[in-house]
Amino acid sequence: MTTSRFTRRGVLKTGAVAGAGVALPTIFTAGSASAFTNEPKGDTVTFGFNVPQSGPYADEGLDELRAQKLAVEHINGEGDGGMLNTFSSKALDGTGLLGKKVTYVTGDTQTKSDAARASAKSMIEKDGVIMINGGSSSGVAIAVQGLCQEAGIIFMAGLTHSNDTTGKDRKKHGFRHFFNAYMSGAALAPVLAKAYGTDRKAYHLTADYTWGWTQEESIKAATEAVGWQTVKTVRTPVGAGDFSSYLTPVLNSGADVLVLNHYGRDMINSITQAVQFGLRDKVVNGKQFEIVVPLYSELMAEGAGEAIKGVYGSMNWNWQLDNPGTKAFVKSFGEKYGRPPSNSAQTCYVQTLLYADAVARAGSFNPCAVIEALEDFDFDGMGNGPTFYRGADHQCFKDVLVMKGKENPTNQFDILEIVELTPRAQVEYAPDHPMFAGGTLGECNPGD
């Protein structure tokens, strides 16, 4: 006991501490306080990778984890450096971060907001992480983002597509590189209008939860803006498995386009079954019936197999893009893991590097300094072309990819093709756009 030293941690408001400290027995006097939550004191700094390792998105989580590990290697100067070679900011030199080696811990979100919060909490409290990255659903992103704000660490969101993440639930400590439902709509609608004409009637099947609703709202608004009509929007239970009873009325509703606002397993089942219903073989209103899946992912495309051939959707990034950043990343990822990275892997990789770069530029791990470095940051070379991290809502703005299921794939990874690279200007919006209104970032919170 002679060498005992007492510190406090996890205190969220300094004001309250002093009073409580006095009230306690003298052995509990406050010692040398950290400047902020989980300030790295040794020769390492720990990142937390919170991804789904069980549940329906486990494979997506696995791919995110691969990318995150790769990012850590590159920051520490192992491997070929990946996008660090093409990144416009040169603050990272492959010697770790501010002289510290980067290590990481992993957690399982189970794609449930409860479980994700719990695992994030344990990473913050037990493992002392300074930043959390990952996830594959908006519910999880919003829940963890809130927690990070309270705890005073940075959250670099993984795959989250709901408008709310940087809309009404935006947080000072949360940053999203991934695109969102509004951008999907803005990018898709012109392409759809070009491909299918402006006189179309759409029928929406929407997963009955927040992300589904924001996507439905966004796609509906964007397609109606190019002249489409919306015949009907129907909410389907999450995890329904069998969508037949929702698909049967579609053909007779007068609609000639089916929009599936589903993701993951729901999307795989709904599109497979829609194709089985022969919808795409039909001619309605004198036009070929079409299916649209606004949000694509490689794993979903893989899971849906043949069914996605010729189906339009949007993506944040794809490994087939022709730019140096993409090429460098696909090379180091592909050589290490034997497969091209998914777009959720790319967003996690880039987010991890962006965080590290912000720390390096700020010269500090203090979240307030890091936030300042990330806000309104312009960069390039990360695979998406020139990108802008908007300070007003912490949303990244970059080109959006419109994809189509490939008709004649040549190999197992060649299932989607890029139809159009929608320029950034076309998907930009004001921070107080009605679909995003009602949120405030709040204040930067360094913790204790």
Add this chain to the structure above:
Amino acid sequence: MLGLNRKDTTFFLIVIALTLFTPFLMQPFGETSPLAQFNGGYPDLMAKVAIFGIFAIGFNILFGLTGYLSFGHAAFLGVGSYAAVWMFKLLTLNVFPAVILAVIMSGLLALLIGWISLRRSGIYFSILTLAMAEMAYRLAYSVLTPLTNGETGLQVRPTDPRILDGPGAADYPNLFGLELSRSWRLEIGDHLFTFNVGYYFCAAFAILAFYISLRIFRSPFGLMLRAVKANQQRMNYTGLNPKPYTLAAFVISGMYAGLAGGLMAAMDPLAGAERMQWTVGGEVVIMTILGGAGTLMGPVLGAGTIKYLENIFSKINENVLHDWFSFLPDGLENAVVWILSRFTGEGWALTLGLVFMLVVAFLPGGLVEGGQRIARLLRRRGGKGEGGAGGGEETAHTSPSTPPAAE
């Protein structure tokens, strides 16, 4: 003391001591020790153990005593959380009103669900509770979003009215100003111990919950509940209507679940619909059985074991395993790591399933029975050895008017 006999008083004091010293007990390894991985003494996990301990103690009052197997208790957990968060949003971030409303709301829901479900018994009862919980979950996830905020979960926002909180009030759940998330850390040499307000808050409730459960076990009411399990026919022909007893047990266990839900919200003010899913209800079943249904200490042990495994086991990924077995020759190391990694990290659910099956098959009395068997074995070996943890428990099962089973 407190209406307990001497033996129970000792038992209760031991439980209190264990609860108070959990920050030490769950943190046995130094920070730089290679076994630091197995330390579980951080606030979130300790509070989880206390909270799920409460949940399981309550569930045990229903299942352990009356034998009614409910798969729907997750619904009460969820309602407790929602009620608590609504209190945070509308009234104050002080946790007391929240916890009280959580208990009341879950009690009311339990009264309703229990009144319907208890018209049946056996598997029908299980299916009914399952159906109710699944309904509650699905509604909370989608249609009831205005009340529950659906997938994202209900959370506290700066714009909430919080009419009882003045302008200077704390921004996080607090106990009359003392924030639950606050911790003190004590470093002794290489060891680091964390004392968290929230944990002790939950622990106080856990002790209270345990005390009430102890009193119920020892009471005529507890005796009646055990009679329900033993023989409903005889109970009827003894002039007793089993229904009100079971319903009371159901409501009490529902309130326990609501308390657990309220505390969960207090520790982390976000209530997600997933905690109403029937698999969460299944988890508390697993906890209770694993620890030992119908015993006092069993549910707490089960809850602690599962929460610990979930948090610690699931973090043992392949890298960690490679570190441990690096002393082996390469081929062997890879083989060992490959096999073990099937059961750790993301494969921990497999371990849980296996352990659970083995316990149900070979150790119906759960860990408590296991402890007793070992204690008995030791006693037989070494003449008069220590009773171990199971010692106090042995009498806990039977009535206090009974001396310990003759050895």
Add this chain to the structure above:
Amino acid sequence: MDQIILQFINGLDKGSAYALIALGLTLIFGTLGVVNFAHGTLFMLGAFCAVVMQRILTLSAITIDPTQKDFLGRPLEVKTPYVELWFGHDIGQLLIDWAVPLSLLLAIPFMALVGWVMERGIIKHFYKRPHADQILVTFGLAIVIQEIVKQIFGANPIPVPAPKAFSGSLDFGVLLGFDPNVIVYPYWRLVYFLFSSVILAAVFAFLRYTTFGMVVRAGMADRETVGILGINIDKRFTIMFAIAAIVAGVAGAMYAPINSPNYHMGMDFLVLSFVVVVVGGMGSLPGAVLAGYLLGILESFASMNVIKDALPGIDQIIIYLTAIVVLLLRPRGLLGKRGVMED
């Protein structure tokens, strides 16, 4: 009108899957008196039989084609399935195309084996234990099987298409005198409906017209007497369990094109199949089938837009709501025998 006909067909089709799962569950409960929470998992294993069959048929020889490049710009490894090499391209493609129906050849022996192992290894030790213990041990088993499948096949659903001959849909409405495109239904789902009817008929015929079936039915009615008659009931129990596993397995294999197999689908069907059995009446085979179709139809009707608009969310809870109402009004289920776990 057309909507009602359409949802009715849809309900029958949905119900056929429910009926098949519930049938196996009831067989096990009726003869063995065991409440099997792992039954949904057997369905899932069946679906993975289709995946395995597809993988077997597409086992490929690898050749390097320097004219094509893979995603890293290396020469592409071209895979040619052995069946194409052995039987020629056309027959090989046909075999691969018919992987799902062919998988029944795999599913039947495999599921029989699984059933046998499960019954001999675990279930038989639980005949005398309380129902709660049976529920718990099979619940644990379900978790274990599911996790093993996940470790082998991953968490992502695996597409298993139906044979091309059955792609597209039948325009039912035209046959009934409606306009085209009013009532259409996919061929494969119609095949599934017929298939399940055949299986149901086969099981009922088996129980009615074979000595074995007679003994089993007698056993369902009165287990003790049959035991006293000196009939080796043990062996028959094992066979019954295997049959129930096969029924669940083939139901799952044929369902693979409709619902891409994933490790979790067993749990998704578990709750549902129990609800079906309970509504039909624990231990009643016709009850299980009837309840399967009934719940399928109710679910379909509940998801009609008119009804959904009037009662939001009703389609999500209709099954559970029905179960609660039936259990309260008619505790022994629609066709349940008097006195079988009635209280």
Add this chain to the structure above:
Amino acid sequence: MGILEVKNVNKSFGGLHALKDVNLSVRENTVHAIIGPNGAGKSTLLNVLVGKLIPDTGSVMFDGKSVLGRKPYEINQMGISRVFQTPEIFGDLTVLENVLIPCFAHRDGVFRMHAFETVEREAAMIEMAERILEDVNMADKRHAHAAALSRGDKRRLEMAMCLVQEPKLLLLDEPTAGMARANTNSTIDLLKEIHEKRAITMVIIEHDMHVVFSLAQRITVLAQGTPIVEDTPENIKGNPKVREAYLGTAEV
């Protein structure tokens, strides 16, 4: 007027007319046996008496009140206790606890929580339970697990559980079924003693004529759902109708 009056009770199951115009009067403080060949309707009658079955027509009055439509536990509260063919006891509990439950039931009625009282402090209840265990010679087994008792002991325990409630009427459904002769005799002695000491009215349904003639003061003979005769044991023995319907084929 008897303590138990059964009037014109009819009960059929589908086509089977199990009870036909049953009339029965049991006088207070007698031991009344109901005998009859298998399928005569004895068990059905008993189930009607305890409220498990509701007759199609007729009335059953106990102590001046109708028992029809009441739940088994309500009928028990009126003062009717029942001993089953296979002893129904609380197997998971100890012998003492088994007896404590009817003690509490007797004191509290249908439902009282008592969640914060302690069983071991209920001295009066424990004393009452211990006393009855003494009476049935089971005091030394008070801490034994009830499920582990011998069949005879289970029967005694069940009897003790009924007696402690001080019922006005004790229904016994073949109390010696499956017992060895020695056990049967000791049960007979026990029942006799109970009857003499406590003055409880008993209705016994029994196959074993040895038991019947050792205990009963009145006997009703049921045949095909109808009582054909009711009389004292001595007269029953000589009654040709009974001989024809029953005793001719009986083993005694």
